[in-house]
Amino acid sequence: MGLTAESSGLNVLKEEFNIELDKKIPVIALAGNPNTGKSTVFNGLTGLRQHTGNWPGKTVTRARGFFTHKDQEFMIVDLPGTYSLLASSTEERIARDFICFARPDTTVVVADATNLERNLNLVLQVTELTSNVILCLNLMDEARRKNIKIDIKELKNNLKIPVIPTVARDGIGLENIKEMVYKITNGDIKVNPGKVKYSPEIEEAVDRIVPVLKKNFGHISDINLKWLALRLIEGDKTIMESIEKYVLRSKPEFNLSAKREV
Numbered sequence: 001m002g003l004t005a006e007s008s009g010l011n012v013l014k015e016e017f018n019i020e021l022d023k024k025i026p027v028i029a030l031a032g033n034p035n036t037g038k039s040t041v042f043n044g045l046t047g048l049r050q051h052t053g054n055w056p057g058k059t060v061t062r063a064r065g066f067f068t069h070k071d072q073e074f075m076i077v078d079l080p081g082t083y084s085l086l087a088s089s090t091e092e093r094i095a096r097d098f099i100c101f102a103r104p105d106t107t108v109v110v111a112d113a114t115n116l117e118r119n120l121n122l123v124l125q126v127t128e129l130t131s132n133v134i135l136c137l138n139l140m141d142e143a144r145r146k147n148i149k150i151d152i153k154e155l156k157n158n159l160k161i162p163v164i165p166t167v168a169r170d171g172i173g174l175e176n177i178k179e180m181v182y183k184i185t186n187g188d189i190k191v192n193p194g195k196v197k198y199s200p201e202i203e204e205a206v207d208r209i210v211p212v213l214k215k216n217f218g219h220i221s222d223i224n225l226k227w228l229a230l231r232l233i234e235g236d237k238t239i240m241e242s243i244e245k246y247v248l249r250s251k252p253e254f255n256l257s258a259k260r261e262v
């Protein structure tokens with residue numbers, strides 16, 4: 001029998017991220033640029049005390065905690081802050097691999113409302129990789145103080161994902177995050193984010209690569225093939241290493257060294 005999405009996701013959680021799942025409960029990832037309040041959101045949701053402070057790069061490991069909403073328990077993972085998912089640093093690779101291979105049920109991207117343009121870069125990269133994404137627009141108090149006005153409705157319409165304004169330090173908006181996570185994981189709300197459109201040359205190359213990837217990977221993993229094709233066009237070698245590590249390694253017929261011995 002092929003490796004199911006669920007079993008490979010759980011293996012990754014257990015082996016690589018040292019996260020034990022006793023029972024099947026939804027997994028929520030917290031991603032975002034450094035210093036946007038991810039750990040503050042994490043602490044507010046779980047009641048834990050992940051280290052927070054006013055400098056970037058505080059969260060270097062993957063802290064995990066739990067929260068319950070309407071009798072449903074969720075596991076939440078606080079990822080290190082990253083500006084992108086292009087895997088050019090350890091933090092970026094951890095965040096990318098977690099979203100790509102552990103396949104959280106929903107990813108909450110925490111963004112700094114006072115620096116929206118820079119933060120949206122990561123939001124678009126996450127929505128390119130996975131559909132169940134919520135944008136948590138944090139530091140709304142700071143935005144207000146700086147007289148920055150954000151048209152939340154317009155932002156929602158453009159990104160086609162739920163956008164929730166928060167002041168995590170004061171716990172404002174966190175109930176709305178819980179409710180949205182609950183609705184998405186239960187299937188009450190379906191998220192279908194807008195997709196980035198590339199130049200015709202790139203889209204054409206993607207169209208040629210995707211069928212080849214489908215033939216080779218389609219039956220063993222539900223990794224997003226358009227996203228994978230884009231990484232290959234970019235010449236990103238780390239994604240193939242990660243595929244070997246998380247997906248192929250657990251499939252004996254893909255064990256290249258075993259094949260050579262035959």
Ligand SMILES: Nc1nc2c(ncn2[C@@H]2O[C@H](COP(=O)(O)OP(=O)(O)OP(=O)(O)O)[C@@H](O)[C@H]2O)c(=O)[nH]1
Pocket residue numbers: 032033034035036037038039040041051052053054055056057058059060080081082138139140141142166167168169170
């Ligand atoms: N004014 C204001 N400050 C906030 C808010 N949320 C968090 N902070 C503060 O912002 C700083 C950074 O918060 P963290 O939760 O540590 O940020 P982080 O995203 O986990 O940071 P890294 O782990 O380094 O990526 C802390 O001093 C928080 O108290 C908010 O909504 N408003």
Ligand SMILES: [Mg+2]
Pocket residue numbers: 038039040051052058059078081
């Ligand atoms: Mg943190």
